[in-house]
Every structure is written in C-alpha cells, then in structure tokens.
Amino acid sequence: MSVNYDQILEALWETIYMTGAAFGFSLLIGFPLGIFLVVTRKGHLLENESVSSALNMIINIFRSIPFIILMVAIIPLTRLIVGTSIGTAAAIVPLVFYAGPYIARLIENSLLEVDKGVIEAAQAMGASPAQIIFRFLIPEALSSLVLALTIAVVGLIGASAMAGAIGGGGLGDLAITYGYQRFDTFIMFITVAILVVLVQGVQSFGNILSRRVRRS
Amino acid sequence: MIQFEGVAKTYHSGNQEIHALNGIDLAVETGEIYGVIGFSGAGKSSLIRTVNLLERPSKGRVLIHGKDISTLSSKEIRTIRKDIGMIFQHFNLLNSKTVFHNVAMPLLLAKTPKEDVKKQVKDLLDFVGLADQAQKYPDQLSGGQKQRIGIARALATNPSVLLCDEATSALDPQTTKSILDLLKKINKEYNITILLITHEMGVIREICNKVAVLEAGKVIEQGSVFEVFSNPQQATTKRFVRSVMNDELPESLLAQIYDTHSDQAIYRLQFTGNSVGTPIMSQVSRDFNVNLNVLFGNITELQGVPYGNLIVEFSGELNKVERAITSIRDNNIHIEEVTHYVS
Numbered sequence: 001m002s003v004n005y006d007q008i009l010e011a012l013w014e015t016i017y018m019t020g021a022a023f024g025f026s027l028l029i030g031f032p033l034g035i036f037l038v039v040t041r042k043g044h045l046l047e048n049e050s051v052s053s054a055l056n057m058i059i060n061i062f063r064s065i066p067f068i069i070l071m072v073a074i075i076p077l078t079r080l081i082v083g084t085s086i087g088t089a090a091a092i093v094p095l096v097f098y099a100g101p102y103i104a105r106l107i108e109n110s111l112l113e114v115d116k117g118v119i120e121a122a123q124a125m126g127a128s129p130a131q132i133i134f135r136f137l138i139p140e141a142l143s144s145l146v147l148a149l150t151i152a153v154v155g156l157i158g159a160s161a162m163a164g165a166i167g168g169g170g171l172g173d174l175a176i177t178y179g180y181q182r183f184d185t186f187i188m189f190i191t192v193a194i195l196v197v198l199v200q201g202v203q204s205f206g207n208i209l210s211r212r213v214r215r216s
Numbered sequence: 217m218i219q220f221e222g223v224a225k226t227y228h229s230g231n232q233e234i235h236a237l238n239g240i241d242l243a244v245e246t247g248e249i250y251g252v253i254g255f256s257g258a259g260k261s262s263l264i265r266t267v268n269l270l271e272r273p274s275k276g277r278v279l280i281h282g283k284d285i286s287t288l289s290s291k292e293i294r295t296i297r298k299d300i301g302m303i304f305q306h307f308n309l310l311n312s313k314t315v316f317h318n319v320a321m322p323l324l325l326a327k328t329p330k331e332d333v334k335k336q337v338k339d340l341l342d343f344v345g346l347a348d349q350a351q352k353y354p355d356q357l358s359g360g361q362k363q364r365i366g367i368a369r370a371l372a373t374n375p376s377v378l379l380c381d382e383a384t385s386a387l388d389p390q391t392t393k394s395i396l397d398l399l400k401k402i403n404k405e406y407n408i409t410i411l412l413i414t415h416e417m418g419v420i421r422e423i424c425n426k427v428a429v430l431e432a433g434k435v436i437e438q439g440s441v442f443e444v445f446s447n448p449q450q451a452t453t454k455r456f457v458r459s460v461m462n463d464e465l466p467e468s469l470l471a472q473i474y475d476t477h478s479d480q481a482i483y484r485l486q487f488t489g490n491s492v493g494t495p496i497m498s499q500v501s502r503d504f505n506v507n508l509n510v511l512f513g514n515i516t517e518l519q520g521v522p523y524g525n526l527i528v529e530f531s532g533e534l535n536k537v538e539r540a541i542t543s544i545r546d547n548n549i550h551i552e553e554v555t556h557y558v559s
Contacts, residue, residue: 118308
C-alpha cells in the first residue's frame with residue numbers, strides 16, 4: 001500500500017506546524033537570552049560576570065546535547081508540559097529546548113557585529129540601556145538578525161524531521177515509516193524534494209527580508 | 217566650564233596595570249575651544265571620555281559647571297550627557313537609519329513631540345548645510361557629510377559643551393578645513409565650549425584658543441595657542457609645532473652654509489603681531505652697514521595674529537653686527553643666535 005496525496009499534505013502541514021510553533025517559542029526564549037548574553041559581557045552595557053557565565057554555561061550544556069538524545073532525555077518534562085510524549089505537539093518541546101539556546105547564540109553573534117562606536121554614541125547622547133538595546137543595537141543588527149533566524153528555521157526544519165523518529169509526525173516521520181522501513185523509494189524521494197523546496201523557500205524569503213530591513 | 221582635578225585612569229589587563237592618565241589638571245573656560253594634542257597612546261581619548269563618563273576616572277574629579285560628575289546617579293549622568301554633545305572620528309552613525317532619523321535620535325530618546333522633532337531636525341540640517349540629504353542613508357554620504365550629520369546630532373539636545381574625539385582625523389585636508397570652520401561657527405553662534413582631542417597640530421592652529429600637550433598620561437605643556445606655538449618648551453611640543461610650522465633649515469641649505477661661509481652669524485628672528493609690519497631688516501642693514509641674508513622664513517597666522525619666523529645670516533664688522541642685533545631686540549623682536557648651525 002502506498003501513501004496517498006493527503007498523507008503527504010498532512011505531513012507537510014505537521015512539519016510546518018512543528019517548525020513554526022517551535023520557532024515561535026524558541027524565539028521567545030532565545031531572543032532575550034541572546035540580548036542578555038551580549039549586554040552582560042565584560043565592558044558592555046550591563047556588565048555582569050556571574051549572570052554572563054551562568055547563561056553561557058546553561059546554553060553550552062543544551063547546545064552540546066545532540067537533538068536525537070535531547071528528545072529522549074527530556075521525555076518526562078515533555079509529558080509534564082503537553083501530557084504526552086508522542087505526537088506533533090510533543091515534538092515541539094524538545095525542538096524548543098534545541099532551538100532556543102541555538103537562537104540565543106545566533107542573536108548574540110549578530111548583536112556583537114554592531115559597531116562599538118554606535119553604542120558609545122548612544123551612551124554619549126544619554127540613552128538608557130533599554131533605549132540602546134531597542135533603538136540602536138537591534139535596528140543596526142536587524143538585517144543580520146533576520147539572516148541568523150533564517151538559519152535557525154532551516155535548522156528547525158531538519159530537527160523536526162528527526163522528531164519523526166519518536167513519532168512526532170511530519171515529513172520525517174513519513175520518510176522513516178514509509179520510505180525507510182517499507183523501502184518506498186518514491187516516498188523517500190518526495191519527502192526529500194519537499195524538504196529541499198521548503199528550505200530553499202525559507203532561505204530565499206530570509207534573504208529578501210534581510211535586504212528589506214537593512215534600512216528602516 | 218570643565219575642570220579636571222588630578223584625574224587619573226588606570227586599566228587592568230591581566231595582572232598588568234596601564235596608566236592611561238596620570239593626574240591631569242586642566243581648566244576649560246566657558247566659550248573656549250580647547251585642544252588637547254598628543255601622539256597615539258598619550259591618553260587623549262581616555263581624557264575626553266572622562267568628561268561624559270564614558271570612562272570613569274580611577275582617581276580625581278571632573279567638574280562640569282562646578283559640579284562633580286562622578287557623584288551622580290546613572291539617571292543624572294544620562295541627563296548631564298544631554299548637555300554634552302560628542303562627535304567621533306568614525307562618526308558612529310546608525311547605518312540602518314536615514315540622515316533625518318540619525319539627527320532626530322537624541323530628540324526621540326527625550327520623547328520630543330513629532331512636530332517639534334521635524335522642525336528642529338530641519339533647522340539642524342540647515343545649519344550644517346545638508347538640508348537636501350535628509351532622506352539619504354549614511355553610507356550614501358561622504359566622510360565630511362557624515363561628520364556634519366554627527367555634528368547636527370550632537371547639537372540636537374542643545375548642549376553647552378561639545379566633545380570632539382579626533383573629529384577630523386579620518387578626513388582629507390580640505391574637508392577637515394570645512395568641518396573646522398563649522399566647529400568655529402558653532403562655538404561663535406551658540407557659545408558652546410568645545411573640547412577637542414587630536415594628533416594634528418594643524419587642527420589646533422586652525423581653531424583652538426588654548427592647547428594642552430599630553431604625553432604618557434600627563435599634561436607636559438599648556439597655554440594659549442599663541443604662547444605654545446611661538447615658544448614651545450618641551451621636546452614633544454616642539455615636534456608638534458614643527459609639524460605645522462617648519463622653522464628648521466633644510467639640510468641642503470645647511471651644507472651650503474658650511475661650505476661657503478666661515479665667519480657668519482646666524483640668528484632666528486621671531487616677529488609677532490605688530491612687529492610683522494615693520495621694515496626692521498632693511499632699516500638695520502642701512503643703519504649699521506651690515507648685510508642680511510634671509511636663509512629661511514615663514515609667516516603664519518595664529519589666533520588671527522600674524523606670526524613670522526626668519527632665519528637670517530648677518531655679515532659685516534663684528535661690532536656693527538652686534539649693534540644691529542641690539543637694535544632689533546629693542547624693537548621687541550625675539551632674536552636668538554642659532555648656534556648649532558655654526559659649529
């Protein structure tokens with residue numbers, strides 16, 4: 001028995017849903033973390049060594065766990081949050097733990113690219129730390145931030161496919177259960193093709209958006 | 217006015233201590249254009265940053281209008297920073313924002329009403345001569361234009377003090393001149409006290425009233441620009457002065473003197489102010505029957521006062537030469553023998 005058209009569509013939708021929801025939550029966690037990583041650095045706006053090293057340690061711990069292991073390792077937590085450890089919603093939890101710290105690092109990198117002189121100018125004109133972050137740092141880094149977040153989305157699409165391994169649904173699930181376990185080469189080909197198109201689309205969109213926001 | 221009282225700044229890098237400033241005492245009077253000059257690493261940039269507390273002094277005090285700023289809370293510091301504009305060597309504009317938005321930024325931070333922002337930015341851009349560039353982005357502008365934007369931005373909060381951090385060092389000579397003219401105009405029209413740091417003596421000569429020479433975190437010489445230029449004391453000061461007013465004899469000329477003359481007396485004459493206008497040279501030549509040969513000379517303007525420097529060879533009977541020299545000295549012209557040429 002082969003897969004029908006609806007199943008592919010549903011898998012695609014699940015992938016988009018998982019990636020989108022995970023990206024949203026990850027951004028909610030990663031964005032502030034990334035900002036704190038930058039501003040608590042030595043010589044920065046709100047220099048604070050203990051906060052800085054604590055944040056770095058936590059993020060490094062999560063970043064060093066391979067996603068496939070992370071997924072399994074936090075199953076009790078997943079159960080606690082969504083009530084089950086199987087299914088699309090359950091896959092979002094590990095995805096957030098995976099992508100949140102990753103986004104924090106990406107945001108940190110982008111914000112660090114902002115010329116120190118601009119921050120100095122902001123301070124010299126009497127801007128508060130919050131004003132410096134929101135009116136200087138983020139706008140100046142916006143274009144680079146968009147590209148960084150594009151990388152995060154692409155990473156999430158990949159990770160969400162892996163979530164299929166624990167029954168998370170989506171294109172990864174389809175590829176594993178039909179393409180791999182049932183030797184259906186056609187399905188394997190279809191899922192890979194869809195993923196390629198998806199990633200291409202996201203990357204192109206990111207590139208265009210990044211150019212758009214370079215000047216605001 | 218800005219007063220530095222025993223200001224010191226020490227940086228720690230590893231277990232090394234770097235003394236950027238070693239007890240600076242300076243007073244910048246209201247309405248002055250005060251220049252601090254020094255080679256790189258002398259501590260200029262640390263010094264200027266203590267004024268708006270971008271750098272906190274390790275020791276000593278900085279007083280602005282008599283108020284010790286190191287005792288202020290961070291909120292008060294932000295308030296006083298609005299009274300101290302600053303411009304930078306690399307302009308430090310927001311590349312993601314238009315010229316208009318860049319200049320408006322300090323006003324937006326202060327939550328100025330939109331209509332007022334529009335009007336004030338327009339006035340500021342008019343003042344710096346870039347009214348037609350409001351919708352451009354910084355990377356579409358030349359260095360000089362970017363610095364004008366920087367200046368307009370610094371003036372937006374109506375400061376009483378303007379700090380210039382190597383403001384012309386990234387600009388070509390012609391653009392430097394136009395920016396310096398603009399700074400002069402700001403100083404005159406708004407009576408804004410300007411403190412600038414530079415490594416270019418030309419900048420000091422062009423616009424400053426007073427100058428301090430900084431070396432290894434210390435002020436080694438200070439005074440009015442005229443005093444320091446016409447009579448530099450320290451070796452570093454002399455080097456700076458020489459960089460814009462070459463009063464050294466060219467090597468080739470020196471060699472020629474050694475070869476062809478044996479009993480000459482060579483003197484340096486410094487004319488200042490009114491004495492520039494007197495025909496003293498031809499007068500003593502006639503009166504005492506001595507021959508004067510001008511080997512080298514230049515005249516520049518310092519603070520609107522002409523200042524001349526001549527190196528002259530005197531030949532004739534010894535006693536007549538001596539009388540000629542006395543006569544020159546009596547005319548209030550600084551004259552000294554340049555002994556090292558005649559060895």
